[in-house]
Amino acid sequence: MLEIKNLHVKLEEEDKQILKGVDLTVEPGKVHAIMGPNGSGKSTLSYVLSGRDGYEVTDGTATLDGHDLLDMDPEERAAAGLFLAFQYPVEIPGVGNMTFLRTALNAQRKARGEPEISAGDFLKLIREKAKTLKIDAEMLKRPVNVGFSGGEKKRNEILQMAMLEPTMCILDETDSGLDVDAMKLVAEGVNALRDEGRGFLVITHYQRLLDHIKPDVVHIMSNGRIIKTGGPDLALEVENNGYADLLAEAN
Amino acid sequence: MALPQAKEDALAARLESLTKPASGGWLSLARGQAEARLHEMGLPGRRDEYWRWTNPTTLISPEVTPAAPYKPTDEAPAFDAIDRVKLVFVDGVFDAAASDDPAMAGVEISRLAEAGQTDVHWAREMYGLLEAQGQSPVKRPLAALNSAYATDGVLIRVTGKAEKPVHLVYYHESETSDAILHHCVRVEEGAEFTLLESGPAAARFNKVLEVEVADRASFHHIRTQGRDHERRAATHIFARLGTESRFKTFTVTANGVMTRNEVVVELTGDDALAHVAGAAMGDGDFHHDDTVFVTHDAERCESRQVFKKVLRNGAEGIFQGKILVQPGAQKTDGYQISQSLLLDDDSQFLAKPELEIYADDVSCSHGSTSGAIDDTALFYLRSRGVPEREAQSLLVLAFLAEALDEIEDEAISEDIRGRLEGWLSRRMA
Numbered sequence A: 001m002l003e004i005k006n007l008h009v010k011l012e013e014e015d016k017q018i019l020k021g022v023d024l025t026v027e028p029g030k031v032h033a034i035m036g037p038n039g040s041g042k043s044t045l046s047y048v049l050s051g052r053d054g055y056e057v058t059d060g061t062a063t064l065d066g067h068d069l070l071d072m073d074p075e076e077r078a079a080a081g082l083f084l085a086f087q088y089p090v091e092i093p094g095v096g097n098m099t100f101l102r103t104a105l106n107a108q109r110k111a112r113g114e115p116e117i118s119a120g121d122f123l124k125l126i127r128e129k130a131k132t133l134k135i136d137a138e139m140l141k142r143p144v145n146v147g148f149s150g151g152e153k154k155r156n157e158i159l160q161m162a163m164l165e166p167t168m169c170i171l172d173e174t175d176s177g178l179d180v181d182a183m184k185l186v187a188e189g190v191n192a193l194r195d196e197g198r199g200f201l202v203i204t205h206y207q208r209l210l211d212h213i214k215p216d217v218v219h220i221m222s223n224g225r226i227i228k229t230g231g232p233d234l235a236l237e238v239e240n241n242g243y244a245d246l247l248a249e250a251n
Numbered sequence B: 001m002a003l004p005q006a007k008e009d010a011l012a013a014r015l016e017s018l019t020k021p022a023s024g025g026w027l028s029l030a031r032g033q034a035e036a037r038l039h040e041m042g043l044p045g046r047r048d049e050y051w052r053w054t055n056p057t058t059l060i061s062p063e064v065t066p067a068a069p070y071k072p073t074d075e076a077p078a079f080d081a082i083d084r085v086k087l088v089f090v091d092g093v094f095d096a097a098a099s100d101d102p103a104m105a106g107v108e109i110s111r112l113a114e115a116g117q118t119d120v121h122w123a124r125e126m127y128g129l130l131e132a133q134g135q136s137p138v139k140r141p142l143a144a145l146n147s148a149y150a151t152d153g154v155l156i157r158v159t160g161k162a163e164k165p166v167h168l169v170y171y172h173e174s175e176t177s178d179a180i181l182h183h184c185v186r187v188e189e190g191a192e193f194t195l196l197e198s199g200p201a202a203a204r205f206n207k208v209l210e211v212e213v214a215d216r217a218s219f220h221h222i223r224t225q226g227r228d229h230e231r232r233a234a235t236h237i238f239a240r241l242g243t244e245s246r247f248k249t250f251t252v253t254a255n256g257v258m259t260r261n262e263v264v265v266e267l268t269g270d271d272a273l274a275h276v277a278g279a280a281m282g283d284g285d286f287h288h289d290d291t292v293f294v295t296h297d298a299e300r301c302e303s304r305q306v307f308k309k310v311l312r313n314g315a316e317g318i319f320q321g322k323i324l325v326q327p328g329a330q331k332t333d334g335y336q337i338s339q340s341l342l343l344d345d346d347s348q349f350l351a352k353p354e355l356e357i358y359a360d361d362v363s364c365s366h367g368s369t370s371g372a373i374d375d376t377a378l379f380y381l382r383s384r385g386v387p388e389r390e391a392q393s394l395l396v397l398a399f400l401a402e403a404l405d406e407i408e409d410e411a412i413s414e415d416i417r418g419r420l421e422g423w424l425s426r427r428m429a
C-alpha cells in the first residue's frame, strides 16, 4: 500500500540533505517498525509523507495505493487514508477538540463523496472511542491539546486515529512520554485497528512498545537511509546492543 | 485659550455645512452647552496626540466623501432570528413604517427629535452630560459636535427586566448622507436591558450613545457595523456604572474604509463590572480604530477590554486603550488585551495600551500582540483532512474566540459567528 522508492529529501531553506535514498514498502495488514539514532531522519520521513512544508524532494517517489502522495495537498493525503500521529502534537487554542475532530471527519467524508456524520452519531462514536482510551469527556471539550499532559496528547493522537480510521497509519514516537499503563492503552488502541486492509509504520526508540504492538518487519534508519531490515529480533538486538554494531556493519 | 487659526477655520467650515435642528426647551439648552464645549476644543486635527494613528480629515470635512451603499444579498439581515423591537433609521432618518411598535412592558422609548417639546424628564438630566464628563482628561470633539447637532436618536428608559432587546437598524441609501444620531439609555435600579445595533447608517455616520446603568442594573450591547465598504463612522459610547451594575458592549466590524469607535466607561459604584470587546475584520482599504478609556472610581470593580483584529491586503488596525485607576479604587481587577492577526505583510496593527494607577491594592494586566497564522497548527489541521481554507477559517475564529466569548446570549453569539464565518469564506480564497 505505501511504497517509498529511492526518496531523497533536502531542506527547502538550506542546502542540507536529510533523506538520502529511502526504500520502504508497507503491505496491507502489516506493521513495520522504524528505529534509528536521533537525527537519522525518521520524523522527516513522516512529515514528507504527510505533506509538511519546508522540504524538497530531490529524487524518488512515494505512493499510497498507487497514487502519487508527493503530488497531493496534506488534506488530500488524509482523505486518501494517510494518518500521522505526531511526535509533538500541536496545541490549538480556541479550537475545541470536538469541533476539530468533527470538522476533520466530515471533511474527509466529503472528499471521498460520503455523507456527513450526524451530530448524534458523532457524539456516540467519540464517547465510545474516548472511553476505551480512558480520555474523559472534559478533555474532549477543551481546545485541541491545550493544557494536555504529554501522555494525554499522545492518547489524543490515537483517539483521532481511531475516529478517522485511516488505512495507512504512521506513528512517530507515540510511546515517548507515556507511562506503562498509558502505553498499554495506546497499544490496545492500535491493535484494535489492526486488520488486513490497514498498514502501520511505527517509529520508536524502544523495544517496549513493540512488545505490545508486534511488528512484522523492523527497519533501522541511519543518516537518511534504511541500513538494515529484519524481523522482530532486530528490535531486540538494538535494545541489547545499541546501534554501534549495526552502524559499523553498514559502513 | 484661543484655538489655532487652522482649527477655527476647520470648525467654522464644518459648522457651516450643518443646521442646528429645531428642538426647543431643555434640548436647545443642552445643545448650546455642547456647542460651547466644541468651540473650546475645535475639531480633531492630524497633530493631536489622540489622533496620531487615525487621520480625522474625512470625519471632519464639511463635505462628505461620497460612499456607494453596499447591499449584500448573501446573508440574512443581522439579528433576524432574535425576537426584538426594531427601530429603523435610513441615512439617519427615522423610518416609522419600517419600525416596530415600541410599546414594551418596563421600557419607555421616545425619539430625540420629539423630545424638545415633550418633557422626558430623565433624559433632560442626562443628554450630553456623560459626553461632557467624558471630555476630560482627553478631548472628544466629534462627540460634542454630535450632542450639539444630532438630528435624532432614541431615548430609552428601562425600569424592569426588558422582555426583548431593542434593535436599532441603520440603513445606508444615499451616497452623500451625513448622519448624526444621539441615543440615551437609562437602565434603572435592578433593571436589565439589551441593545442591538446593526448596519452602516450613512456615507458618514457620527453617533453617540450615552448609557447610565444604575445600581444592580445590567446593560448588554451588541452591534455589527455592516459590510458597507466605503462608509465612514465615528462613534462614541459613554457609560456610567452604579454599584453592582453590569455593562457589556461588543462590536463586530467587517469592512468600512474608516471607523473610529470610542468607548468611555466610568465605574462609579462599588463591585461594578464593565466588559468592552470587539472583533474587526479588514481586507484592503480598511482603517479601524478602537479607542477605549475605562476609569475605576470605586472599589472591587472589574473591567475587561478585549479587542481582536484580522487584517489583510493592507488593512490598518489601531487600538488605544487605557485603564485609569483613581485613588481609593482598591481591589480593582483590570484586564486589557489587544491582538491582531495579520494575514499578510502589507497589513499593519498599531497599539497603545496604557495603565495609570493611583491605588495600591489593584490587579491590572495588559498585553498586545501581532502575529500571523500559526503554520504548525495549520499543517496539523490539514494533516487531519481539513482543507486549507477551512483550516484557516477555524484558526481565525479561534483567534477571535476570546472576544466572541464576551457575547452572553447564545442566539446572538451564533448570529455573529455565522457572519464572521461568511466573511471568512468569502475572503479566504
Ligand SMILES: Nc1ncnc2c1ncn2[C@@H]1O[C@H](COP(=O)(O)OP(=O)(O)OP(=O)(O)O)[C@@H](O)[C@H]1O
Pocket (backbone or CB within 6 Å): A011, A018, A036, A037, A038, A039, A040, A041, A042, A043, A044, A045, A054, A087
Ligand atoms: N526544519 C529543519 N531545519 C533544520 N534542520 C532540520 C529540520 N528538520 C530536520 N532537520 C534535521 O534533520 C535531521 C533529521 O531530523 P529528524 O527529526 O527527522 O530526526 P529523527 O530521526 O526523527 O530524530 P529523533 O529520533 O530525535 O526524533 C536532524 O539532523 C535535524 O536537525
Ligand SMILES: [Mg+2]
Pocket (backbone or CB within 6 Å): A042, A043, A044, A087, A172, A173
Ligand atoms: Mg523524530
